[in-house]
Each structure stands twice: as structure tokens, then as C-alpha cells.
Amino acid sequence: AKEMGGNRYEIADPAHDARAITRHDLTNRLPVALERGEFFVEYQPLIGLRDGAVHGAEALVRWGHPVHGVLGPDRFIPLAENTGQIVPLGRWVLEQAARQAQAWAAEHTHGCGPRVNVNLSPLQLHHPDLVGEVTRVLDETGLAPEALCLEVTESALIGADPEALRPLRRIADLGVEIALDDFGTGYSNLSSLRWLPVSVLKLDRAFTRGMRRHPADPVDLKIVEGIVSLAHGLGLTVTVEGIETSTQAEHLRALGCDTGQGWYYGRPGPPERLHELHLADAG
Numbered sequence: 001a002k003e004m005g006g007n008r009y010e011i012a013d014p015a016h017d018a019r020a021i022t023r024h025d026l027t028n029r030l031p032v033a034l035e036r037g038e039f040f041v042e043y044q045p046l047i048g049l050r051d052g053a054v055h056g057a058e059a060l061v062r063w064g065h066p067v068h069g070v071l072g073p074d075r076f077i078p079l080a081e082n083t084g085q086i087v088p089l090g091r092w093v094l095e096q097a098a099r100q101a102q103a104w105a106a107e108h109t110h111g112c113g114p115r116v117n118v119n120l121s122p123l124q125l126h127h128p129d130l131v132g133e134v135t136r137v138l139d140e141t142g143l144a145p146e147a148l149c150l151e152v153t154e155s156a157l158i159g160a161d162p163e164a165l166r167p168l169r170r171i172a173d174l175g176v177e178i179a180l181d182d183f184g185t186g187y188s189n190l191s192s193l194r195w196l197p198v199s200v201l202k203l204d205r206a207f208t209r210g211m212r213r214h215p216a217d218p219v220d221l222k223i224v225e226g227i228v229s230l231a232h233g234l235g236l237t238v239t240v241e242g243i244e245t246s247t248q249a250e251h252l253r254a255l256g257c258d259t260g261q262g263w264y265y266g267r268p269g270p271p272e273r274l275h276e277l278h279l280a281d282a283g
């Protein structure tokens with residue numbers, strides 16, 4: 001039986017969901033897990049749709065749990081958000097990713113190495129020391145601000161008052177790129193693109209599902225065409241996630257999307273793999 005702390009009801013109730021016990025268990029273990037180095041970061045390539053080159057990678061955190069095996073972020077990020085543990089965990093991911101991108105840059109003598117995208121949770125976004133943290137990480141790793149992109153979700157930004165966006169604007173002023181992640185999944189307010197400090201629009205894979213095979217869903221094509229035209233008109237770059245087939249890649253390239261990411265190009269993996277991919281297309 002699992003150690004449940006003071007909560008005896010969870011042990012006494014036989015109908016209780018085993019998953020809920022795990023949630024409780026995982027939540028309690030988060031701080032220890034960070035101290036013991038149980039987390040690791042995988043990198044998924046971001047590909048230029050026109051040139052096919054590796055432009056960068058998204059850093060995605062995993063938990064190598066000693067009992068449950070490797071857990072994906074959907075299992076523990078929401079828990080870490082609830083307890084505030086996402087703040088130290090997110091800082092750790094940022095440090096890892098920045099160090100990794102700086103290592104790529106150092107190995108890649110001609111031109112620049114792949115850039116790195118890091119997810120920022122809503123709680124981190126509203127943390128009072130966010131600007132200080134990002135500045136420190138850039139100083140400590142020596143990473144060029146332009147080689148870092150922070151991904152923030154639409155839901156974390158929409159409805160935020162202008163005051164709350166000031167730290168993000170200061171980070172953008174440093175030269176760090178800001179991407180609006182999962183675009184189109186929340187209550188999209190297209191006019192908010194006028195004043196949000198973002199330079200990249202990241203389309204959720206919901207938009208690309210209907211393009212996996214020929215013929216593509218004509219409505220999906222029209223919607224993406226419209227978003228791309230709007231984004232480009234506002235000077236934003238468009239990235240698409242969830243590209244699983246070559247057909248999708250062709251459609252999205254034809255629609256003018258700039259970069260893409262998905263299983264077709266490469267699953268998230270260890271940093272060495274990204275470096276090999278990047279070198280392969282440099283040569």
C-alpha cells in the first residue's frame with residue numbers, strides 16, 4: 001500500500017481511483033524529484049518548411065520516476081502548477097535548455113547553432129522575478145537572447161491586463177523571442193495580436209489534423225490560410241505543431257507557414273540527436 005500521509009480516507013475507500021492516489025503521490029514527490037535529478041529534457045526539432053533545415057528545437061520536460069517509469073509532462077505539469085512547484089521546475093528547464101543551446105552554438109562554428117524554445121507556465125509568467133531569472137540564465141550560460149524563444153499559451157495572456165504583460169515586454173526587448181503557443185485553442189481574440197509582445201504564432205495541431213491526407217479538409221485549409229495571412233501582415237512568424245505526414249508538410253508549406261514540428265520531422269529526443277540533424281543539413 002502507498003504511504004498516504006495523514007489522509008486515511010484514500011486508503012479506506014476501496015472504490016478510490018488508483019490514478020488519484022498516484023496524483024497525490026506524484027504531487028508530494030515533486031520537490032524531492034527535482035533535488036534528486038529525476039527530471040530530464042528532450043528536444044524536438046523545429047524545421048524550416050521552405051528549406052527543410054533544422055532551425056531549432058522545443059525543450060520538453062520528462063520525469064524519470066523510479067517507480068512509474070518515464071512520465072510525460074501532461075501527468076505532472078498540472079500538479080506542479082497547482083502547488084507552485086512549477087516555478088523551480090520551470091527555472092530548471094530554462095537553465096538546462098539555455099545551457100544546451102549554448103553548447104550547440106559553441107560546437108557549430110560557422111553560423112549559429114539551433115535555437116531553443118522553452119515553455120513558460122502561467123505561474124512563471126506572473127512570477128515577480130521572471131525578468132531577473134531570464135537575464136540571469138542568459139548571463140550565466142552566455143546564450144545570445146536571439147537564440148532563446150519563450151512559449152506562452154494564449155490562455156495565460158488573453159485577458160491579462162497590460163500591466164501584467166510588462167515583464168514579458170521587457171524580455172522581448174532583450175531580444176528573446178516570444179511565441180504564442182497553442183494558438184486557436186482558447187478564446188482567440190485576433191485583435192489582441194496587436195498589443196501582445198509576441199513575434200511567433202504557434203498553431204495548435206487541431207488545425208492540421210484535417211491535412212494528414214489528400215484531399216485536405218477545405219475548411220482547415222481556409223482557416224490556416226487566413227491565420228497565416230493575418231500573422232504575416234502583422235510581422236509575425238508562423239510555426240505549426242503536430243506535422244505527422246508529408247502531405248501535411250506540403251499543405252502547410254504551400255499555405256506559407258514558416259516553421260513546423262512533428263513526428264514526420266522527428267520526435268522529441270536527446271540533445272545529441274538534434275545536433276546530428278542540424279550538422280547533417282549544414283553539410
Ligand code: C2E
Pocket residue numbers: 044059060061072073074077090093119120121181182241242243244261262263264268
Ligand atoms: P506543447 O507545448 O503543445 O508541446 C507539443 C506537444 O506535442 C509535445 O507533447 C510533443 O511531444 C507533442 N507532439 C510533437 N509532435 C507531435 C505530432 O506530430 N503528433 C502528436 N500527436 N503530438 C506531437 P509533450 O512532450 O507530451 O508535452 C505536452 C505539453 O506539456 C506541452 O504541450 C506543454 O504544454 C507542456 N510542457 C512540456 N514541457 C514543459 C515545460 O518544461 N514547462 C511547461 N510549463 N510545460 C511543459
Ligand code: CA
Pocket residue numbers: 058119151181
Ligand atoms: Ca509548446
Ligand code: CA
Pocket residue numbers: 181182202204241
Ligand atoms: Ca503547443
Ligand code: CA
Pocket residue numbers: 182204205241
Ligand atoms: Ca498543443
